[in-house]
Amino acid sequence: MRPYRQIACTVALGAACGVANAGSVTVYSALESDEIATYLDAAKKALPDLDIHVLRLSSGDLAARLLAESAQPRNDAIWGMAVTDMLDPRIAALLTPIHGDNIDRMPARFRGADASWFAPTGYLAALCVNREALAERGLPVPRTWQDLTSPRYRGQIAMPDPASSGTGYMVLSSLSDAGRSAKGMALVTAIAHNVGQITLSGSAPCKLARIGEFPIGVSFAFSAMQSIRQGYPVTMVIPSDGAGYELEGSALMKDAAHDADARRFLDWTASPEAASLYRGFKEIVAAPGSKPTEEQQRQGLPADLVATLPARDFTMAARERAALIARYKRLTR
Structure with a gap:
């Protein structure tokens, strides 16, 4: 899985938007802190009534925390975790199928066959x-x-x-x-x-x-x-x-305390709006029709990168x- 700095951060959005919060969601993420800040700035505009709490952990610490809390999970969702870590049978057992308008439009190769995960990026x-x-x-x-x-x-x-x-x-x-x-x-x-x-x-x-x-x-x-x-x-x-290559998976916890709000947030992370932001940080963006930016192509990424990835x-x-x-x-x- 991609390396991450050994830090943790919590970001809360919604209250600052000047609207009454209709919902709340707690998310664990192994994405980089600067990515999270960029993505959540857009998320709070798309979901102004949702209070989104993100705990950012290194990939190893994220897996360890999920296992330590497995008897009583404290998060509603996982956002951006290496799929090869997420599919550890002990972690996979904590997940439940997730669907949404945006999620279901993603190419099948970027979604779990049992709908337990999807990967907007890699x-x-x-x-x-x-x-x-x-x-x-x-x-x-x-x-x-x-x-x-x-x-x-x-x-x-x-x-x-x-x-x-x-x-x-x-x-x-x-x-x-x-x-x-x-x-x-x-x-x-x-x-x-x-x-x-x-x-x-x-x-x-x-x-x-x-x-x-x-x-x-x-x-x-x-x-x-x-x-x-x-x-x-x-x-x-x-x-x-x-x-x-590796995919960065997202998933819904089986025992999510805020199931509906978590589903709303996760579907936004698979939206075209989110995909446009991912291109500033990611080589692989799963959104249909996505391709590396002109700068990325000049630096060596093939224009048809996603299509050429082996199974x-x-x-x-x-x-x-x-x-x-x-x-x-x-x-x-």
Whole structure:
């Protein structure tokens, strides 16, 4: 899952709108704080009678909190959690089907078959490549995952640990088909043997690459595009031999205290209005007809990104998480 800062924040909207609150909803989210602020500014205008309380947690802390509170959930909804975490059977058991005018219009691949989740957004694995650092070392720009297995890149790669980083697990599970592909497992383990530093988060490799400490960082596209926007000598490479990606799911709690209000809010998060805001932060936006912005395309995202994403078995990836990570650790010792 995409890395998130280890912070929590609560945002309440509605009372400030100068209207009597007709409802209230408590939402747990692993989205970034700046995203939440942007989205909720629009949500309070669309739903002025709704008091929306958002508790922002890192992805790992969010999963842990849901499990700790499972006997008596304190939230009504989940907003923006990696689907491979959300489909942990212990968390999936806390959810109930959710429908809505906007939710039901989303493409089927971005909704759970049992309607227990939907994913308006997602993120894509990418390489952050420091052109200057590569040139100093006399190395070519890698274009594929297979390129990263070359001995020439030994010690030149920073990569996140799949045990601590959602991005790391995204790469491992995507490229190995949740461990079912022997070829894919051989690929990811060969890359691991060239890694010079293993990081705890998915954004850290890109940060190391942009300052030249390592010329290549295995990260995610938003981090790469952010580095480019900030003026670092970084090129974003989307490997041409396999797309690693994760969806950010939202869901309704089975025991939601404010069921109707939670449904209203969740359906808004799947609206075209929300989708227009997601494009400022996300590589993958599920709204029909959505495509990367012109800036994102200039930085390397394909215009037909969503259409070219391979199918992923998120249920399998969730179920096999612990076993797959343990297997990977054994193979990369």
